[in-house]
Amino acid sequence: xxxxxxxxxxxxxxxxxxxxxxxxxxxxxxxxxxxxxxxxxxxxxxxxxxxxxxxxxxxxxxxxxxxxxxxxxxxxxxxxxxxxxxxxxxxxxxxxxxxxxxxxxxxxxxxxxxxxxxxxxxxxxxxxxxxxxxxxxxxxxxxxxxxxxxxxxxxxxxxxxxxxxxxxxxxxxxxxxxxxxxxxxxxxxxxxxxxxxxxxxxxxxxxxxxxxxxxxxxxxxxxxxxxxxxxxxxxxxxxxxxxxxxxxxxxxxxxxxxxxxxxxxxxxxxxxxxxxxxxxxxxxxxxxxxxxxxxxxxxxxxxxxxxxxxxxxxxxxxxxxxxxxxxxxxxxxxxxxxxxxxxxxxxxxxxxxxxxxxxxxxxxxxxxxxxxxxxx
Amino acid sequence: xxxxxxxxxxxxxxxxxxxxxxxxxxxxxxxxxxxxxxxxxxxxxxxxxxxxxxxxxxxxxxxxxxxxxxxxxxxxxxxxxxxxxxxxxxxxxxxxxxxxxxxxxxxxxxxxx
Numbered sequence: 411x412x413x414x415x416x417x418x419x420x421x422x423x424x425x426x427x428x429x430x431x432x433x434x435x436x437x438x439x440x441x442x443x444x445x446x447x448x449x450x451x452x453x454x455x456x457x458x459x460x461x462x463x464x465x466x467x468x469x470x471x472x473x474x475x476x477x478x479x480x481x482x483x484x485x486x487x488x489x490x491x492x493x494x495x496x497x498x499x500x501x502x503x504x505x506x507x508x509x510x511x512x513x514x515x516x517x518x519x520x521x522x523x524x525x526x527x528x529x530x531x532x533x534x535x536x537x538x539x540x541x542x543x544x545x546x547x548x549x550x551x552x553x554x555x556x557x558x559x560x561x562x563x564x565x566x567x568x569x570x571x572x573x574x575x576x577x578x579x580x581x582x583x584x585x586x587x588x589x590x591x592x593x594x595x596x597x598x599x600x601x602x603x604x605x606x607x608x609x610x611x612x613x614x615x616x617x618x619x620x621x622x623x624x625x626x627x628x629x630x631x632x633x634x635x636x637x638x639x640x641x642x643x644x645x646x647x648x649x650x651x652x653x654x655x656x657x658x659x660x661x662x663x664x665x666x667x668x669x670x671x672x673x674x675x676x677x678x679x680x681x682x683x684x685x686x687x688x689x690x691x692x693x694x695x696x697x698x699x700x701x702x703x704x705x706x707x708x709x710x711x712x713x714x715x716x717x718x719x720x721x722x723x724x725x726x727x728x729x730x731x732x733x734x735x736x737x738x739x740x741x742x743x744x745x746x747x748x749x750x751x752x753x754x755x756x757x758x759x760x761x762x763x764x765x766x767x768x769x770x771x772x773x774x775x776x777x778x779x780x781x782x783x784x785x786x
Numbered sequence: 787x788x789x790x791x792x793x794x795x796x797x798x799x800x801x802x803x804x805x806x807x808x809x810x811x812x813x814x815x816x817x818x819x820x821x822x823x824x825x826x827x828x829x830x831x832x833x834x835x836x837x838x839x840x841x842x843x844x845x846x847x848x849x850x851x852x853x854x855x856x857x858x859x860x861x862x863x864x865x866x867x868x869x870x871x872x873x874x875x876x877x878x879x880x881x882x883x884x885x886x887x888x889x890x891x892x893x894x895x896x897x898x899x
Contacts, residue, residue, distance in 0.1 A: 538802040542893040558845035561881040
């Protein structure tokens, strides 16, 4: 069924856009840019997909901002946090294949930095059986995953720090990255501690950003001006909602399902993947996904990153825009990682890029495998 | 009281209220499915059981809020087969250590066993 093509991609203004702009403004901005990129007009759009942390009915906010709701045949607000944009690709593929819409826009934006944390809360509900312990979420959940990974597999704070250093190395070459100063393992370890074993440099940025993708059938894509990026494989899963709902392994994520499933659908193996964009809200998460998707054995991602594999010139370039740790992190990072995957396929020698998004307390996961024209 | 039927609480309590009712008696309670398998977080329409309050530290962190005191946060694997959020008090402890339940000012915490 994989007939979906990404024919337009763009990001909104990013960094700190100022307190006046809303997430809907940024989604409109990114959508108009993505449509321009595709050579399409608003009048062509009959499908809308959006889920943000700030707008409870993001798909409607997007439609209103674009002024096209009456012409929209398919609206999807499926919210799986930072996995949403990837899940929307999967859903758009199904909707377009079923003839429910033909040209869809998937958009996301956050003004988390400009609005301030208190007004841009990501809707974390704390049940009464967790409230007495005042968990700092989401950081504490990921810190506990890191602590368990360290106890179980011997992963070290240096291993975690190298993830931040790898991302920064990419960001240093990216003018759009928020953090571009050189960063060493020692810098990461010396940064103020937030939640053991994490310090400030183990945690993603808080910035404003957004983006949009224009997708359609591979057939329609052939009539458009840009070489399409193809969705070769996609898989998603959810296992719980709250921290208390996490009753399985905290160090073995749903990526063990979605990674291999997406690669299988694409008919590809790990060695066929030229680069990966793995959601790095905290330094532990890319390590979990390198292992769980299967790029290295369980417990060995620290050594994998230490080998330099994820750096420029390495065997598996990872988070090549700088990632959520150094590029931008607007509340949820899925749209940004998809834009980077598309950019790699358009502008570099990469033919296949794998992206992985996640939600909340390691609760849901989505993997997509994207390919350039040579893969179809 | 492990795995025994819990004493009857007032009828019609929501899961959160039922849990608090047990906690006020120094009891660690949870729901089970029809096969007796623990269901956590607790859900309406299920039977309740009491835990013996023994388990192991599955994982743990120290949270260091800006301008506040560091606070411990842990996930405890209870022997009955469910994992709950809590904190560990009463001295040094590490992942994998055996712990037992206490109520500290009405709040369920765990101390090294």
